[in-house]
Amino acid sequence: MSRLLNKRTLITGGTSGIGLETAKQFLAEGARIIVxxxxxxxxxxxxxxxxxxxxxxxxxxxxxSAQKELAQAVERHYGKVDAVFLNAGVSVWQPIEDWSEKMFDRSFDVNVKGPYFLIQALLPVFANPASVVLNTSISAHVGSTRSSVYAATKAAFLSLSKTLSSELMQRGIRVNAVSPGPVDTPLYDKMGIPDAYRQQLNADIIQSIPAGRFGTPEEVAKAVLYLASDESRWTMGSEIVVDGGRLLND
Structure with missing residues (x-):
């Protein structure tokens, strides 16, 4: 396959989960990759x-500062970059009373501020045309308990897919989002859920998904691949929801 033949690509958070699977699929489609x-x-x-x-x-x-250094490394390695998947993120779910300012800032720093300034630092590095794909979440749309901060970061990130598309399209840069539902990835394991409640939580989550199961990293990566490729060249400021029908219940 050659849907990304010789495309110079960057995947943040590309060493596990959705990012790692996306890297594999990009490679299979002929891309050059930095993760x-x-x-x-x-x-x-x-x-x-x-x-x-x-x-x-x-x-x-x-x-x-690390994002600026990363942009410089991308430029040294490639000269220009054709597609970027901004996937790095943290997922912390807990009641409002348990949040501290430091924890709040960390979530926004990882999920919103860092990626935003990476895009800024990459502006002189983007090829024309170029594609940016943001990994958001259906949490931007769903009012799940304990998700107040995480959902807020993802809603902010999703908004960027529209506002930056408007701002950057004249430079040939398309910005789109993929919004996964519950996916079986290592990120899910880091949500701080006590083991005693994990089995019941899994059952509750599956019950909320019409498809009757968690998604897989491969299924999300397929959507990212489409948005990164030239097949989606007329797609700008859009969101692809990959959630097994979860949003149908809201």
Whole structure:
């Protein structure tokens, strides 16, 4: 397959879950790839899996300076970049009374501020045309309990797919979003849910999904692949929801 033949691509949070699967699919479609991560173990595993085919970099999405350094590394490696999947993120769900200012800021730094300033830093690096895909969430639309901060970050990120599309389209940069429903990924394991409640929570979540199961990273990656490719060249400021019908219940 060659849907991304010779496309120069960047995937943040590309060493596990949806990002890792997207990297695999991009490779299979002929892309050149840089992926980022922060966990040393997942970075090492990605390097071992991809070998010299993929440049794996450490970059903390919460750090604006790290995003600027990443943009410089992309420019040194590629010269220009054709497609970017902004996937790095954190998912913390807890009651409002348990949030501290520091925790609140960390969620917005990782999920919104860092990616925003990465786009800014990449402006001189984007090819014309170029595609940017934001990994948002159906949480931007669903009023789930304990999700107040996470959902707010994803709603802000989703908004950028429209506002930045309007602002950047004259530069040939398309911005779109993919919004997954519940997906079986390592990010889900990091939500801080006590093991004692995990089995019941899984059952409750599955009951809310008309398709009757969690999604897979592969299914989300297929949507990202479409938005990154030239097949979607007339798609701007749009959102693809990949949720097994979850939003049909709201």
């Amino acid at each position: 980022t991560g922060v966990n040393p173990d997942s970075i090492a595993a990605a390097k071992a899996e991809f070998g010299s085919d993929v440049l794996v970099l450490r970059a903390d999405s919460a750090s604006v």
